[in-house]
Amino acid sequence: MSVQERLNVPIGRAAENWSTRPDCRRVLVVAHTVTAMTRLADILPVFDSDLRVQLVFTRARTSNFREGVTEYLNDLGVAAAPWEQAVEEDFDLALTASYGDDLHLIKAPLVAVSHGAGYNKLVRPETRKPGNPETRKPGNPETRKPGNPEIPDPAAAPGVFGLSGETLFRDGVLIPSAFVLSHEEQRERIRRSCPEALPAAVVAGDPTFDRLLAGRRWREDYRAALGATGGRRLILVSTTWGPTSLLGRFPEVLPRLLRELPADEYRVVFVAHPNAWHGHGVWQMRSWLASCERAGLVVLPPRSGWQAALVAADHVIGDHGSVTFYGAALGTHTMLGAFPHEDMDPDSPIAAFGRAAALLDEDRPLADQLAEDAARHRPDRFAAFTSQLTSVPGGSAAALRTLMYRLMELDEPAAPVRTVPPEAPVPVSLSWPARAGIAPLLVATEGDAAEVRVRRFPAEPRAGAGAGPAGAHLLADASEPEPRWYESADVLVRTEPVPDPAAWAERTLSEHGACRIAAAATPVEPGAAPALTAAVRAAGLLRLTVHGAPPDFPVEAATAALWHAALAGADLTAPATVKLHLGAAQAAVAIEPLPDGRPAREDPARGGTGTAGATPARAEDRPRI
Template identity: 50%
Template sequence: MFGLSAEWLLADGRLVPSSIVLSHPEQRVRLARACPEAVDAAVVAGDPCFDRILASLSHRRAYRAALGVPDGRRLVLVSSTWGPRSLLGRAPGLVARLLAELPADEYAVAAALHPNIWHGHGPWQVRAWLADALRAGLLLLPPRDGWRAALVAADAVVGDHGSVTFYGAALDRPVLLGAFPHDDLDPDSPVAAFGRTAPALDADRPLRPQLDRAVAEHTPGRYAEVTASTTAVPGRSAALLRTEMYRLMALDEPAAPPVVRRLDEPGRPESADVTALLTEVAWRGATAVLRRLPAAVALDRADAAKGHLATDLRETDERLLKLADVLHGGPADDPADVLAAFPGCHVAASGPVDGACRIRVRDAPPLTCRTDAPGLAASAVYAWLAAGRPLAALPKTAVLVTGTERRTATFTC
């Protein structure tokens, strides 16, 4: 246990702390082996951090809303402790790979990095490392706050040997280990036992099937035996800690019980609107099913998805604008002008205005479409034409499906 060995607890052979707070009696056993002189000062008082997480579980939906994760979208929390053998140290490109392989309408990806990463390398360097991922929609949590609420909100955790990953397992979340330095840990510790139990993420194989399998095959209570050591006294840590503090001060403890407050709703994490997406469309009768991946991380991959590039005119990367097969903008953007400015574009859309958007196909009459998503409608039209079907046969009313969301689009010439 880091910090509970003789080198940290003794000075000139004398015990320094008056009390040593432990979360579980199993730590007292290991403390007795590492520093027997400290055992009498040990107090089992649970984990106040975990108690606040437990007090917040019923607010999961509010935390998801605060993070900007809609219903029906799976939230994957990536956690990295610090050091060269951490997840970020071992697999610095993993966050971007997840975003490149997980459809943007079905998944959201958040990252919780240990404060030592932020303070050791500096915020500028952290953001530089994750620049492409941020452009692809990564929810980057601040160094201190937000990670606990994100754990409550998460559907799965990808992590390492850090405490956030262990907390995720204690909350019964499906877990995949992106890195785990078994040799660095006390083999008798609960974290080491957890590392031997949780499945490892294989970086040489596609990530989405592994993540989906981890969620589908997760059984409630899978990690209960090893994570029981998170706290021996769930919900009671604040009371036990206060009693010990007043004992040390030789003061009478207040009569009113201490309050265990639920977690605040997190502020919106650092992120960016995703304005360029690799888009696959499968037409099934009058229904168009769209699967989209962020181009910032997916476009240049050797295994990039088939389909076309659909780009919002707000995109700041000129290359993505010039490469786009579909371009879409706001009410003030004229699709005819867009086609003239970008010769590589085949379909342009603008709007909506009063519920309708304008769509232009190169060398074809203009279309009007009643929808609130001109970009999706334009991608559906592009895919219809790319399959060799005439524009005149386009369904007058179509259903546009992205993830669990369904929209109706009505086309008129």
């Protein structure tokens, strides 16, 4: 049903005669934005299993980021009333996670909660003029250089959104019957800025942070869902919305991380504020991120997944958004890519955290800064600030239920309230032909004929960004749709089994003049070691069998052992075993000539060891292995 259609049940003209539970307490849930609705969704389990309570939802009209709310409510399957009907009806309670619209018209006690980690942003008038190029430049280096931040003068600063008279009062009347604070420090800020609102302030903790705490039991499951297996370190990159956000000021952080970090040692996950997704459009955001997604970036959808990713993360890179502060509060190593001190209440815990956390220097390699700062990190590094996130860790749901049932004049249920851990993350993903199963990789090897260390880097972020690792060769999936990668690949792999892998490998090698190795997955018995059948130019057919590898080991990595063995001058006509190190994993790759193997046709005019840079050299310009 559209949120524009008036309801007849459970409110409306037919409600009294047609409702299955006509005598319920009625609760109105006001959704201003997707962000506000996700926060309210963290609270709604306080009403679980109570047949005495009926919830009705409505979409507020005035937010600049209303897009996505209707779809969210439809997906939840809730009873949704248009705003005009919602303010006509009587309710026993109303909930909001934002201000704006005519909340004072609602006929119910109103409980207001923050839609983020406390109350931190200053209320500022809209001063930026559309089309003014000086105000629209992303990544202005003068606004994000490490150093002493410019701190607003508290005496001259505007009020804090959610804690000031500008947001709490309408025509001299306090809008909420109760507004929820997460920590006692916010009560002190209210006392200083708007003491007349103090009687309505209730400290009830942070329900979202409690969900994060509850999710720590499932950390390994969340990591597996995000691909952080095999010893990979998970980096969560988080951006809020607006020109002062990480995406607004330092968008290069994503391709640079992907370019600098080995793909088998790190997993980079990206979460953007719902206002960024719905302000610009989901299609536009995916379009902006497309090359990074093709290079292996894990992108989470706007409503969910970020909570689980925070629990799973080893590192967080963010800005002044709540996700970054939650990461620091969990004790996770956290750095900043941007932080607009001028937009924040200088007395807020997030502002203090922003002054203490390390800010990435865009003029230095990001991987080096990440490693250096992580070496100095302790879980309690920011505890002086993050301890002010909640006064009742683990107890927010119980405190909120007590407040809400008191306002409804209803006894609380006998059963304890549930705190639900985050859902397992489900990233958005590109599929063929937008990308192949394996992203093009620049593969660097180091070692000798018996033992080799392999590091693989996404090739796409290096396009136009200088040379790749010295001596690297280019590996591409046989299904790679982009000609520049497919046609210049030194190694082509097919990880899906084919009926005759030897014939496929030989045919691919003969048709692809630049390719030196073509390898296809070989069918094996259940429980047997995974294997590839490889055709090698001037060396014939070989079997590569991977022994002792962890379950998630990428079988195509075995071609790096073959490549390096050939470069080291190994005799490929005799069986050999190469110990292969890939990130934290290791395996033994057995290289065996097939009994009826025959040399693949050699074309002396072609051949090569691959690309060391992002623009692959012509095949005829590259030396042969």
